[in-house]
Each structure stands twice: as C-alpha cells, then as structure tokens.
Amino acid sequence: MHATLREIRKTPEGIMKAQETFEEFVTRHDFRLPREVVYTGCGSSHFLAKPLAMATTRLGGRGLSVPCSELLYAKENYPIGEPELLVAISRSGETTEAINALESLNTKRFAITAYESTLSRKADYSLIVPAHEESVVMTHSFSAFYFAYLQLLLSSFGEETYDAVFVSELTGEVLKSEDYIREIVDGFDFRNVIFLGSGILYPVALEAMLKMKEMAIFWSEAYQTFEVRHGFKSIADEGTLVVLLVEKPFDWHEKLTKEFQGQGAKVLTVGREDTGADYFIEVPRLSPPGNLFLYTPVIQLLAYYKAVKRGLNPDNPRFLSKVVKW
Ligand code: F1P
16 A cells, blocks of 8 residues: 555554654643744645644634745745744755744744754754654654644644544544545546635645645646635636535535536535535534644545646655755
8 A cells, every 4th residue: 555545544553652742742831822923844745834823813823924035035025024033844854945934033933843853953842753754755743743833833822732532533534535535536537737725725725736736747726715706716617626625605606516527627615514526525513713624634535646647656746855955
C-alpha cells in the first residue's frame, strides 16, 4: 500500500497525537497565545497558516498569514504591524525559507512542526506534533497540526476546546467515503478540477488544488466559492469536476451547482446537505473553525485516487522533494 494512503487513513490517530501534544504544552508552559499573530509557512504549511490566521481573527484576535518568501523579501507590502507573535509552520522543520522567516520579525517566535528540528530550536515555543510521514506530500499532519494549535488558541482565548475523541471519530466517519471517492474518480475521467470553498474552507480548497498538482500532477484550481463566477468559470465544461466544499449550503450554492451543470461540468458537493450535485459526500456537523478536519481527508483521497488512476506513484511525485532547501 502507498504510504500516502496509509497516512491519510491515520487522520483520526493524528488528532489524538495532536491532543497529547497540546496537553503536554499547557502543562509545561505558562504561555498563552496573544491576539496579534502573524503566521507563515511554505506550500501546504502556508495553506495551513491561512486557516490558523482566520481562526485567530474569528476568535477576536488579529491573524495574518504570509508565505515565508514574502515575509523575507516583500513584507513591506503586507499589513504586518507589530505582532506579538510569529508562528512558523513546517512539517520537516528544515525548510530554508521557514527557518529564515522565523527570524524576519522582531517578536516572539513559535514553531509548529513534526520534529525537534532547526525550526523548533530557533523558536521560543514550539508544538512538536509527531504526525510523521513517509510521503513527500503532507496529509494527516496538516489536520494534526491544525488541531494542536487550534486547541491552544481556544484555551488561550478562554474558549471551550474541542473534544479530541469526538473529532477523531468524526474524521473516521468521513474516511468511510473512501470507496465512493474512488468510484467517482473511476467513473468520471475529468480533465481538470476546480475546488471551491469559503472562509475556513477556502484554504482547504487551496490545499486540495496543491494535492492534485503534487500527487496526481494534474491541472487544478481553487477559488473562494462565488468568486469563480467572475470570469474563471469559463474553463468549466463537460471535462470538468467542480468540488464544492460547503458547511451549510444556501440557495446560492444550488444556483451555482445548476450553473456549472448547465455548462456540462459535474459537481461534487462535500457538505452537510446536497446542493443538487452529481455527487454528494455528507459531512457530520462540527462548528467552524474545527470543521476543516472533515474536509481535508476527502480532498486528499480524491487527489490520491486521481494519481492512482493516472498510473502515478503519489508517494514520490516527479520533480518534488520532501524538504525544500535552498
Ligand atoms: C513544505 C513543502 C510541502 C510540500 C512539498 C515541499 O514543507 O512545501 O508543503 O508538500 O513536500 O515542501 P515543510 O516546510 O512543511 O516541511
């Protein structure tokens, strides 16, 4: 079995490891997360920085996400202000840009990583979540990192934390859609794919787009849900799969589904209710910003099975390496 598939299936386990890391952190440190936080990372880790920034903002703080390279070479273009904390995310903890970016602001430094690493050693505080992966691409570690930090964020801001066992079980429920996802990929040989999501689900759409490119070397795009109608939708035709990631759909989602179907495209809705789509994956109820966990395994499986269908090895995608050094 491919390591990638094994690792996607480990999502429930990753959540539990993340909970342990969070609990250990709060026992060991008196430190609580501040309100003004800049988040940074590269690739998937950058797409994880985005929901973390959004979660910070939702909870009443101010979160900003900036890719590491931008923080290093173009930060004057971003509203960085005077943050109380810089959080750098890197699965390996050895990505050159992430290590350098951690030193780019004159503030306290926090690392989220899977290993004791250069990044964690340079940080004042770190969450080391041992969701280790063999695969080049990041899968269950994405959800695990998010969970550990979200718990810390919630507890720092005086909010109730998530029940880890419950969330872990819910991700297990979502993983049961694996056979159905494989059937979709086998039954419809789509030529391109568009991922749509709003709020916290937009970074999930971006991560889905990246997973498709990394694992399946396949053309994919991602937009904030309704933004796609403004020109971008012209590329959708009978060869297109549109993946609509939605928490609770309303009439606009149904109209959007019909609009794409009218262009000949097929729609897969992933959400709590169907939108009249060609394919539907129901996700259990879990309030945002924690609902991200219910979508990530689905989009990872979709990219995995597309890679398999295309006869590729998703564990070792062409031209890519696990750690990007400069
Ligand atoms: C960052 C990253 C991954 C990507 C690829 C190359 O790694 O861009 O997101 O999947 O493997 O590296 P890291 O800094 O999180 O270790």
